[in-house]
Amino acid sequence: MRKMLAAVSRVLSGASQKSASRVLVASRNFANDATFEIKKCDLHRLEEGPPVTTVLTREDGLKYYRMMQTVRRMELKADQLYKQKIIRGFCHLCDGQFLLPLTQEACCVGLEAGINPTDHLITAYRAHGFTFTRGLSVREILAELTGRKGGCAKGKGGSMHMYAKNFYGGNGIVGAQVPLGAGIALACKYNGKDEVCLTLYGDGAANQGQIFEAYNMAALWKLPCIFICENNRYGMGTSVERAAASTDYYKRGDFIPGLRVDGMDILCVREATRFAAAYCRSGKGPILMELQTYRYHGHSMSDPGVSYRTREEIQEVRSKSDPIMLLKDRMVNSNLASVEELKEIDVEVRKEIEDAAQFATADPEPPLEELGYHIYSSDPPFEVRGANQWIKFKSVS
C-alpha cells in the first residue's frame, strides 16, 4: 500500500511539474512573426529575382521545423534499419547513402512551402523526403522500405518507387524523370488550371541528353515546368568539376531563365520557389532553379563517402550550414519559439518515427498470392506465369 501511494504521488508530482512548465511556455509571449534576411540568388536571364527578406510566421516556423526534423529522423531510422539488414537493396537517403535527405530537408520542405498541394512534383531516386512532404505518412514510407504490405506501394516498389497524389515518384533511371516532369507540366497547361510541375534532378543527372530535350520542348511550348537541380556537388563518387564542363547548373537551360539558390536555407528555398511558381503561372514558360546543398554521407549505403573527399570537408559543412540548426537559431533568436518547445517537437517526432519503425518491422510481407497483381490497370483478372509453367499467379488490377 505504501509503495503504491509513493508511486502514485511520484506520478502526480511529475504530472504537475510537467503542466507547470507547459503553463510557463504558454504564458510566454512569442512573436507572431519575424522578418529575416536571406541570401540573394544568382540570376540568369532574369532582371529581378526573389526578395531578399522574408516573413516567417510562428505557425509556419513550427510546421517547417517539425517537417524537417521528421524527414531527418525518418532517414536516420532508415539508415539504421538498412544497417540491420531489415531494409534491402538500394537505400538512397537524403543525406547520401540510403539516399537520405540529411541537409536536403530544407529542399523538400522549402519547395513544398512554396507551392500548393494541387501543384505537382517529380524527382529521382532520393525521394523519401519528398514522399513525406507530398503527404504520405512515415509509417507507409518506412513500411515500403522494409517491403511490407502496409507500404505505400504495397511492397511492390521499394525505396525508389513511391507515389502519392500529385507526386510521381521516385524514379530509378537517372534523368528519365525530367521529360516526365515536362509532360506533367504539359498536362497542367492543357487542363488550364494554373498548376505547375516541379521537376527535380541532381547535378549528376544534369548532364543527361534527355534533359536538354526536355528544356527545348518546355521552352518551345511554354510549359509551366520548374526544373530544379539539386546540386550536392557529387554525382556518386564524381565531383561536379570532374563531370561537367560547366558547373553553373542554373545557366545550363541556356534560353531558360535560371536562379541559383542557397539550398541549405529553407526560407531561401521557399522564396525562390514562390518566385519560380509565379513566373510559370504567369504563362512565361519554364524556369530553372539550382539548389546548392551538400550530401553528408556517401551516395548510398555502400559508399562511406570519404574516398573522393575529406572528412574535414564534411565536418565543416555539417557544423556551419545545417538547415535545421539554421531554422532553430532563427526562431529562438527572434522569439518565435523557445528551445524547450522545439525540444518537445523533437521528442514527439522521435516517438512518431519509433512507432512507424515498429510498424514497418512488424507488418507482414505482401502475400505471395499477390505477386502477379497490378500488371494492368482496369482489366479483368488473368493468369501470370511464375518460374515454371505450372506455377501461375492471378493478376488483379
Add this chain to the structure above:
Amino acid sequence: MAAVSGLVRRPLREVTVRDAINQGMDEELERDEKVFLLGEEVAQYDGAYKVSRGLWKKYGDKRIIDTPISEMGFAGIAVGAAMAGLRPICEFMTFNFSMQAIDQVINSAAKTYYMSGGLQSVPIVFRGPNGASAGVAAQHSQCFAAWYGHCPGLKVVSPWNSEDAKGLIKSAIRDNNPVVVLENELMYGVPFEFPPEAQSKDFLIPIGKAKIERQGTHITVVSHSRPVGHCLEAAAVLSKEGVECEVINMRTIRPMDMETIEASVMKTNHLVTVEGGWPQFGVGAEICARIMEGPAFNFLDAPAVRVTGADVPMPYAKILEDNSIPQVKDIIFAIKKTLNI
C-alpha cells in the same frame, strides 16, 4: 428486271489501312478531349506517312502537336502527360527510332502500375510503322514485336488489315494501359472491304483476341501484320492442291491469344508460324514454346515450324531484301514440309 436488280449487291466500302487508322484516331479525339497526338510531322505535314492527315486542321495546336526530333524527350513527355491524366498518342515515325526512347516505354510506362502497387496508371499509346519497308536498309527495317512483346505491363498489338487497324487503335486509345501499336508502312495504302460494323464510332476490336481469317483442316498457320496477307495467298495456292490451311491473324502480340492457336492446332495437328522479324527469340519461338507446354502438343503430328525474316540486318539490294523476308513461296514450302507432301 426488278428482281434481278434487287439481287445486285452494293459493293462494300473499301478503306485503306491509312484511312482506317486516321478514322480511328479522329473518332477518339472527338470522343474524349483528353486524347491528343504528338510526334514528328504529325500536325502541319499531315504525318510523315499521311496517317494523321486532316487532324491538325480539325483539332488545332493543342491536340495535334509537332515535336522536334527528340524521341527520348517527347516519349518521356508523353508518358508524364499520361501519368497526369491525359491520354496521349505518341507517334514514332518508325519503331526503329523508338529505340532512342525505349527506356521511357519500358521503365517509365510499362512498369509503373506494378511498381506503384496499382496507384499510378499510364494510359498511353505508342504507335507507328514497324518492320520491313522497301529499300530502306538495315537501320530502318527492324521488327520490334519480340522486343516489346517481351515486357510485362505493356500491351502490344499488330494490325493487318483496315478493320484491324481501326478497331485496334480505338481499343488502344481507350485502354488505361500503355499499348504499343505496330503498324506497317507497306500496308498503309492497301484497301480492304470495311464491314458495316467497322463503320460505327464504337467499333472496337478486343486486345488479346486473335481472328481466324480462313478456316481449314489440314494445318494451322499463325501470323501477324503484313505476312497474314502472304499466308492467305499461300492458302489460296494450296487450296487448289487440296490442302486447306487455317490462317490465324494474331492481332495481338501481348497478351497472346494462345487459346485460339491451341484449339486450332488440336484440330489440324500441324503448325507453321510466320513473321517478318528475326528468328532468334521471336514471336514464333514463343508460340512454339507455349505449344509444347500446353494441351496442343499431344495433337501435333509433326514438329512446329517457323517462317521468319532472315537472320541478317536488312540488306538494300532488291534481290537481297526480297530474300530477307518471308515470301509466299517460303510459306508454301514450310507448310508442305510440315505436312510431308
